[in-house]
């Protein structure tokens with residue numbers, strides 16, 4: 388087992404499922420692990436359990452609802468202040484919103500949590516990653532990206548929202564984001580890769596209702612444990628053989644060619660620009676939504692007319 392003593396790692400969605408298994412393994416290797424959870428109590432519970440289970444008392448808890456750009460910015464600022472050097476960022480948190488809901492930033496929730504959150508968090512922590520280089524970014528995508536129709540002019544499910552379509556789209560965006568991130572990080576010593584963890588028995592499909600639930604129930608006996616699901620992300624995070632590998636997609640522990648729509652470099656570059664508008668690094672002072680520029684709001688106007696914003700969002704589980 389390769390050691391991570393002296394290294395700092397941040398794992399989002401570390402309160403359960405694959406993220407929790409990844410964080411536990413990293414702690415076992417001696418890393419200082421920042422366990423990020425949406426709920427501060429759950430984050431502290433995970434911190435305590437991981438400390439107890441691994442004997443590593445450098446596990447720390449951070450809370451941020453990744454559906455809120457203000458919370459992402461505040462959490463990233465706290466992390467940067469405490470840890471100016473970050474060796475590993477695991478963008479794992481994700482969910483599926485069964486209904487179309489808008490976040491406080493007036494963005495469709497699945498897009499906000501699954502794509503814009505890792506985009507914004509990675510940008511806000513890039514200086515810390517570069518300062519720690521060699522460093523790595525691992526983003527948890529999915530084979531479901533192959534179902535996606537990638538239309539960058541309709542990232543928010545306008546005019547018709549479909550939960551599976553929204554989820555698959557964000558998983559394709561995870562791969563496109565990784566391709567462009569790797570390109571932009573060339574020469575910095577920071578590598579970035581995306582990974583499908585396999586079909587894993589976690590709570591992610593808890594909110595799925597109706598006939599869509601049947602295939603999930605039928606699949607359940609064949610799903611892997613969170614620990615098995617963590618193997619692919621961990622390989623990319625710690626295995627010395629992957630220290631110089633960047634901009635790739637893996638299906639568990641094997642490199643895989645993404646669907647054509649998820650590997651086009653021009654689409655990846657355009658997605659980066661759109662994401663920068665939807666999730667700017669600094670919040671516009673006193674602007675509406677606390678984090679979305681006027682231009683982004685203009686782009687969202689058609690969507691907003693059809694959807695009622697809600698104060699806070701919880702992807703259905």
Ligand SMILES: NC(=O)c1ccc[n+]([C@@H]2O[C@H](COP(=O)([O-])OP(=O)(O)OC[C@H]3O[C@@H](n4cnc5c(N)ncnc54)[C@H](OP(=O)(O)O)[C@@H]3O)[C@@H](O)[C@H]2O)c1
Pocket residue numbers: 399400401402403404405406424425426429451452453454479480481482500527528529530583584585586587588589590591592701702704
């Ligand atoms: N399970 C699979 O078969 C499978 C297959 C392919 C890809 N994946 C990907 O694997 C990743 C991890 O999912 P999982 O299967 O381990 O599911 P999970 O057990 O439901 O874990 C998801 C984690 O993300 C967190 N999260 C969700 N929304 C959040 C928000 N708004 N703010 C902060 N944290 C939030 C959850 O926090 P709470 O505990 O507070 O809800 C939880 O810790 C996801 O990106 C998913 O797309 C999973």
